[in-house]
Amino acid sequence: MKTCPSHKRMYPTEEIAEDALIEAHTRFEYGKQGGPIAVYLCSDCGHFHFTSQGSPNKKLKDHIESGKMKTQKQAYQWELKIKKRF
Numbered sequence: 538m539k540t541c542p543s544h545k546r547m548y549p550t551e552e553i554a555e556d557a558l559i560e561a562h563t564r565f566e567y568g569k570q571g572g573p574i575a576v577y578l579c580s581d582c583g584h585f586h587f588t589s590q591g592s593p594n595k596k597l598k599d600h601i602e603s604g605k606m607k608t609q610k611q612a613y614q615w616e617l618k619i620k621k622r623f
C-alpha cells in the first residue's frame with residue numbers, strides 16, 4: 538500500500554474518514570487540546586486524512602449537537618467496564 542509523505546493515517550473516501558473521525562471522538566477525550574475536527578483530501582496521496590485545523594466537520598458537529606456522541610461515549614465506557622470485569 539502506498540504511504541503518504543505526511544505519515545498520517547489514510548482513508549480511501551470522505552465518508553470512511555468522517556466515520557473514523559466520529560469513532561475517534563467516541564473513544565478519546567480530546568478536551569481542550571482539540572484533536573482532529575475535520576477531514577480533508579490530501580493532494581500528496583489522494584486519500585483523506587484528519588486535521589485539527591479549519592472548520593469542524595459537519596457530521597461530527599451534528600453528532601455532538603444531537604447528543605449522539607454522548608450516548609455513544611457512555612456505551613463505549615460501559616463496554617470497557619464490562620470487558621475489564623470478565
Ligand SMILES: [Zn+2]
Pocket residue numbers: 541542543579580581582583584586
Ligand atoms: Zn496524504
